[in-house]
Amino acid sequence: MLALKNLDSGYKPLQILWDIELFLEKGEWLAILGSNGAGKSTLLKTVAGLLKPFQGEIWYERQEIGSLPVYERVKLGIALVPEGRRLFTGMTVRENLMMGAYRQNGNLRNTEQLEKVFDLFPHLTGRQKQVVGTLSGGEQQMCAIGRALMSRPKLLLIDELSLGLAPVVVEKIMETLVTIQKEGVTLVVVEQDVYTALVYADRGYVLQEGRIVKSGQAAQPLSDPDIQKGYLGGIVRGHPSAIHQ
Amino acid sequence: MQISRLNRGDGLRRAIFGLLCAGAALFLIFGPFFLSAYWLRILTQTFMFAVLAQAINIIAGYAGYPAFGNVVFFGLGAYATGVLVVKFNATFILSMMVGIGICLFFTLIFGLPVLRLRGHYFAIATLGLNEATKALTDNLTALTGGGMGLSLPLIPGDVETNSRFFYYMFLGTMALCLLVTHFLMRSRFGYAIRSIRSNERSAEGMGINTTRYKVLAWMVSAGFTSIAGSLYAYWMSHIEPAIVFDMAIAIKAFVMFLLGGAGTLLGPILGAFILETVSTFAWSHLLNYHLATLGVIIIIIVIFMPRGVVFFLQERFFLSSLVKKIREERTV
Amino acid sequence: MLFLQVLVNGLLSGGLYASVAIGFSVIWGVMNLINLAHGSMVILGAYITYYLNASTGIDPFLTIPVSGAVLFVFGYLVQKYLIGHVIEASVLMMLILTFGLDMFLMNMNLRMFTADIRSITPVYAGLGIQLGSLRIPYTRLGVFFFALTLTLALYLFMKHTKLGNAIKATSFDSDAAGLVGVNVRQVYALTFGIGSCLAGMAGSLISVMYSFSPIHGAGFAMKSFVVVLLGGLGSIPGAIAGGLILGLAENLASVFLEASYKDFISFVLLVAILVIRPRGIFGKQFYADLKA
Secondary structure: OEEEEEEEEEEOOEEEEEEEEEEEOOOOEEEEEOOOOOOHHHHHHHHHOOOOOOEEEEEEOOEEOOOOOHHHHHHHOEEEEOOOOOOOOOOEHHHHHHHHOOOOOOOHHHHHHHHHHHHHOHHHHOOOOOEHHHOOHHHHHHHHHHHHHOOOOOEEEEEOOOOOOOHHHHHHHHHHHHHHHHOOOEEEEEEOOHHHHHHHOOEEEEEEOOEEEEEEEOHHHHHOHHHHHHHOOOOOOOOOOOOOO | OHHHHHHHHOHHHHHHHHHHHHHHHHHHHHHHHOOOHHHHHHHHHHHHHHHHHHHHHHHHHHOOOOOHHHHHHHHHHHHHHHHHHHHHOOOHHHHHHHHHHHHHHHHHHHHHHHOOOOHHHHHHHHHHHHHHHHHHHHHOHHHHOHHHOEEOOOOOOOHHHHHHHHHHHHHHHHHHHHHHHHHHHHOHHHHHHHHHHHOHHHHHHOOOOHHHHHHHHHHHHHHHHHHHHHHHHHHHOEEOHHHHOOHHHHHHHHHHHHHHOOOOOOHHHHHHHHHHHHHHHHHHHOHHHHHHHHHHHHHHHHHHOOOOHHHHHHHHHOHHHHHHHHHHHHHO | OHHHHHHHHHHHHHHHHHHHHHHHHHHHHHHOOOOOOHHHHHHHHHHHHHHHHHHHOOOHHHHHHHHHHHHHHHHHHHHHHOHHHOOOOOHHHHHHHHHHHHHHHHHHHHHHHOOOOEOOOOOOOOOEEEEOOEEEEHHHHHHHHHHHHHHHHHHHHHHHOHHHHHHHHHHHOHHHHHHOOOOHHHHHHHHHHHHHHHHHHHHHHHHHHOOEOHHHHHHHHHHHHHHHHHHOOOOHHHHHHHHHHHHHHHHHHHHHOOHHHHHHHHHHHHHHHHHHOOOOOOOOOOHHHHHO
């Protein structure tokens, strides 16, 4: 569904990503890992269209989209939940969600999708009329994901999901993402918390200094003792609900 | 700063640059001996604007506080000279000193509240200060002659000597301003000022008394602008609030400063020369479209050289070394 | 009763100032762009009304849609093909850009319309409502009415239309707006167009109340600054509040001080507001502050 070939990207004139090769099947859950500054956000931003690639190709459903502007990519079904959430701070939860459906025409579909989002995140229903600036971190994250879902994406990109959130909240949101994946949405999640990312994902890529240094099935790194020592702080004894079969 | 690290390597380029500067300096110093009165007057005006632009550079370019209304000091200097010479028979030098004094006082009184503001807010506040001062000067007719203005006594001597006198006075002021800026920016003061521009909170966190440095920077800026104002009053022999507090002067100087390159030493000077040249050309050949031409030139420069001429030239001529430096830093 | 007259005059002037300022406020609040060409756009609108009135005798108020339309197209094109192409320029450079635009416009206005001072005297010029010793000319009343209507229309537009919401969202976070499918460049072009349109329409209103020439534009731009800062950036009710306060302050000042101190007052007010409460009465924080 998504394939990146020889991708170079960054913030002109600073190059962050070097020769990225990546692929993603429809319906998969991909985890992108790496330490700070490795280029994870840059990668997602480039796929979403906020950054223009210096070089290389972005193939999405048999179409090369590297030169398409952001709003066109939304039309194609790509939605990004950006780092820091980037909600419309002066607007209410409901208004933010409705803005998410901007690309759609007509109102009927809007309310349908809105109901769906409230089903997924019941916590938001009560806070509809609240200005988003007053929500807690977890609620904001839910709102941001909800907003992205309003455009009925086929490919959902989430940047730094767990940043600043309590583990309980993160787990809750992850479970919701499992449900979303079941409905056919392809997911790419960028995460600093390696364990959580790998537990839920199907496959993963590791970025280091702008290059891909490791890739493979998610379960693999979890049982790889080097990774366990390097990133997970010691041998991991079994893992809980890595289930989404 | 990264830019100066670049220059170190390019020996030949530096030599050429040095030669150009020397040549320009010689040309300007000996100008009055072969240039016509018309060109002398234009250059004199250019020097004046260069001082104004460089003064703005200190507070806006280096310290990061865009003082749109800096022309208020020009007006204050002009009126200090005007009023003291006409009403109190003071000497020119004394009047200039008093003018500087008034401006320093003004900076202190208004600087403290107004320098607490950032960016746009500060800019508009200085704008307001200028307009308020202009309006006040207009109304204090008994002292300042109000809207009709003030006429200073003409200086004895023939036209040629006088024009040379003012040519060198303004050239000298410009050179002094350049030197002072150069040494100030290399000093501790300069580092403090530049740190304020980069990240004021961090600067404060490091123990820099940002308020003190901001006010001082504005004082230096005000001082030089005041000198220019005093000289102007003497040169033109007639001043009015509408002229010496004119926002057009403020904006022109600001444009020169930005066009040349904010935060660079020679930028404002370059900006002044370029804009004055274009302005003069437009005035003499395209009188009816003089403003429009100026407007178009400004628009073009912003589109193609959004960081100013100096940066544009640096990127052009030092591009290869710039790219090399970035590549080197990337792999480290 | 003199006091009441001064109060009424202040409110009427205030309504006009508000309408002059909203276009300026919208552009600044949404795009973080201070449009220094605003003054000349207002004057252009005034001239359009003047010529329509002079050549066809049509009532100046009826020309408002025309000046609005002309300025809208002008503003839209300028943003789309000129301003929109400047990348990596600082906010200050953009200011210089609009200043250059203003110079160009002013020159064009001078060439097209000459520097002669114009004014319009509609048929009902001297007439007005008389309430005891209170006198309200029809012209001023009409201007006030239209000013409020324009402001209200803009407010409703921003709140209830899809485009209005898109503009609002873009002003909060332009990247996020792109991510929900908003064509940000188009929104900017439309916003600038709307701001210019409002300037033009305000110009029509001005032509009825004041005499004008190409050089009067700068004064209106200055007043817009004061109004926006008083009422708060990005707030339409704020523009009304700011306009009214300015109008009242100026008129009240002219009672106690000489009329010539009018300008002095507005600028003292400006500086005072900035020092005491830069946010203005209703304003959200400056976009620039948030970014920095």
